[in-house]
Amino acid sequence: MSYSLIFTTAFAVALVAGLLVKFWLASRQVRHVAQHRGAVPAAFEHTISLAAHQKAADYTIAKARFGLVEMAWSTALLLGWTLLGGLDVLNRLLLGWLGGGMVQQLALLAAFAAIGGLLELPFTLWQTFRLEERFGFNKMTFRLWVADTLKSMALGAAIGLPIAALILWLMGAAGATWWLWAWAVWMGFNLLGMLVYPTFIAPLFNKFKPLDDPTLKERVTALMKRCGFAAKGLFVMDGSTRSAHANAYFTGFGASKRVVFYDTLLRQLDAAEVEAVLAHELGHFKHRHIVKRLIAMFALSLAGFALLGWVSTQAWFYTGLGVQPNMATTAPNDALALLLFMLAVPVFGFFVAPLPARLSRKHEFEADAYAVAQTSGADLSAALLKLYQDNASTLTPDPVFVKFYYSHPPASERLARMTAA
Numbered sequence: 001m002s003y004s005l006i007f008t009t010a011f012a013v014a015l016v017a018g019l020l021v022k023f024w025l026a027s028r029q030v031r032h033v034a035q036h037r038g039a040v041p042a043a044f045e046h047t048i049s050l051a052a053h054q055k056a057a058d059y060t061i062a063k064a065r066f067g068l069v070e071m072a073w074s075t076a077l078l079l080g081w082t083l084l085g086g087l088d089v090l091n092r093l094l095l096g097w098l099g100g101g102m103v104q105q106l107a108l109l110a111a112f113a114a115i116g117g118l119l120e121l122p123f124t125l126w127q128t129f130r131l132e133e134r135f136g137f138n139k140m141t142f143r144l145w146v147a148d149t150l151k152s153m154a155l156g157a158a159i160g161l162p163i164a165a166l167i168l169w170l171m172g173a174a175g176a177t178w179w180l181w182a183w184a185v186w187m188g189f190n191l192l193g194m195l196v197y198p199t200f201i202a203p204l205f206n207k208f209k210p211l212d213d214p215t216l217k218e219r220v221t222a223l224m225k226r227c228g229f230a231a232k233g234l235f236v237m238d239g240s241t242r243s244a245h246a247n248a249y250f251t252g253f254g255a256s257k258r259v260v261f262y263d264t265l266l267r268q269l270d271a272a273e274v275e276a277v278l279a280h281e282l283g284h285f286k287h288r289h290i291v292k293r294l295i296a297m298f299a300l301s302l303a304g305f306a307l308l309g310w311v312s313t314q315a316w317f318y319t320g321l322g323v324q325p326n327m328a329t330t331a332p333n334d335a336l337a338l339l340l341f342m343l344a345v346p347v348f349g350f351f352v353a354p355l356p357a358r359l360s361r362k363h364e365f366e367a368d369a370y371a372v373a374q375t376s377g378a379d380l381s382a383a384l385l386k387l388y389q390d391n392a393s394t395l396t397p398d399p400v401f402v403k404f405y406y407s408h409p410p411a412s413e414r415l416a417r418m419t420a421a
Contacts, residue, residue, distance in 0.1 A: 007320030008083065011347060018350045019075050023068065025401050030064045032398035033057050041395050043412060044385070052389050059135045059392040066131055070123050077119055082343055087112070088323040091336060100326065105168050105335035106161060112339055113156070132243070135392060140242045148242075151204055163189055164338075171312070171334040179309030183302050190297075198232075198251045198258050206242075208235040211261065216271045220259070223275055227282045227374060232258045240264050245391050248277055250285070268390050273383035276375040283370030289363045296356075304345070312337035353404065360407040368414055377418045384414060 037057040040048050080086045091108055098104040128145060132138035140148075166185055170178045193201075202208070211217050211234040220234060231250070239247065239262035246265040251258055259278065266274065284290060311317040318325040318333065321340050325333045371380050388395065388411045397410050408414075 003314070003316035004319040007316050011321065011344060012083070014347045014351075015075065015078070018347060019071070021350075022071055025398075025404055026064050026068050026071075028398045029401040030061050032401070033060050033064075033394050033396055036396035041412065043415070044395055047385055048389060048395065052392075053395060055135065056389070056392040056394045057396070060394040060397070062131060062134070066123075066127065073123065074120075077116070078343060078347070081112075082321045082323075082340070085322045087321075087336070087339060087343075090115075091323065091326075095326070100332065102165065102168060105332065106165060108335045109164055109339065110157070110161070113160075137244045137392075138242075139240055139244060144241065148205060155201065155204070167338075168332075168334050171337075172332055176309075179305040183305040186301060186305070187298060194251075198260075202237075202251070207238045208260070210234065211236055213266070213271075216266075216274060219271055219275045220278055223279060223374065224259075224282065227279070227286060229282055229285060230257070234259045234261075236261050236263050236266065238263055240267075246387055248274070248281065250281055264390075265387075268386050269383050272376060272379040273386070276371055276380035277383050277387075279371035279374045280367045280380065282374070283367030284363065286370055287363065287366050289367070304341075308337065308341050311341065357405060357407055358403070361409045364408050364414070365417060368418060372418055381415055381418055384411060 034057065037054055040050055040053045044053075090111060094104050094107050094111065098107060125145075128138055128140060129142070163185070167182045170182045170185065172178075174181045211220070217234060224231065235258055237260050239245070244264060246262050246268055248259070248261045248265050251260055259281075261274070265277070269277065312333065315325055318336060318340065321344060323336055323340060325336065368380065371377075387393075393411065395411050397406070402410055
């Protein structure tokens with residue numbers, strides 16, 4: 001049996017197995033949430049109304065069912081691009097039109113992104129203007145959605161194409177260790193992005209204004225000073241122009257760090273509760289979760305580039321995924337390798353997804369414990385309950401689904417630990 005056939009078989013088996021597991025997990029989630037829809041869990045019966053509990057259940061079930069349809073469509077597209085020859089056809093068309101070289105390779109990447117975006121567009125629109133709107137979360141007009149989409153496309157082209165061109169050039173000019181140089185470029189780009197995103201990119205989509213609530217500002221400033229955290233500023237973002245979901249986050253890196261509150265969050269929580277939520281986010285910094293995740297990203301991306309450097313030289317990698325590699329020296333396979341690698345890795349990587357999810361939940365528990373030590377556990381509990389309710393997060397998720405997907409622990413587990421503390 002040839003290496004190509006072995007790889008094709010492995011890819012097909014992983015794809016089918018992953019799809020079956022995803023369907024099984026989603027069906028468990030739907031069934032479990034539906035079974036507990038009729039009554040609020042005892043731990044929350046005095047704080048969460050039955051109507052809010054049922055809305056969260058209905059929202060969770062609707063998202064899960066929508067996800068099943070989207071999952072099936074994404075799998076069909078993946079098969080179309082790979083084993084059914086879609087990427088091979090697109091590559092040959094562009095070779096015939098543009099010949100081999102950098103222009104053809106960049107055109108292949110751009111055409112793949114554009115076609116993929118168009119094929120997934122109906123699902124994006126349905127999720128925003130039907131699913132989210134049905135439950136009262138969507139606040140975005142179609143005009144605003146179009147504006148955001150056009151801005152994203154322009155940014156993607158302005159930033160993505162030069163980076164892609166540089167990596168493709170390295171693949172062709174830097175010899176056998178090109179992947180090491182490409183990895184360094186990629187990580188440098190990510191770090192630079194963390195620096196410039198808060199100041200130059202985020203304001204293209206949202207409006208930010210300094211926090212002007214003197215009482216809250218005083219509490220937050222005292223908390224950060226107490227925790228030894230410095231930020232460039234405290235800002236309020238107009239999240240309500242797009243969604244009713246609430247959040248708060250840190251953004252930036254080094255001297256550009258800033259604290260951002262959604263305006264929806266400030267409307268839903270009082271000052272003490274906002275302080276407790278911020279203390280939770282500070283807990284991530286105190287436990288160096290951000291640094292640990294950066295190090296993990298560095299290590300995983302290095303391994304990924306090293307693997308790409310090897311498979312890009314193997315003919316079976318291309319033919320096993322339904323693509324005939326370019327044989328002419330003037331038509332390199334570098335863009336094909338990048339696309340096939342991006343398509344194949346998630347298929348095999350799906351099965352280790354519970355490991356980072358578990359680590360993330362551990363980090364959330366540690367951040368909760370830090371927040372309880374710095375502020376009031378009662379305020380954090382009250383804030384979390386409001387956020388779970390306002391975001392229609394189910395209180396009764398399926399335990400297996402949680403272990404596989406949830407990056408944050410369910411409300412019952414978080415509040416139980418806080419109560420015990």
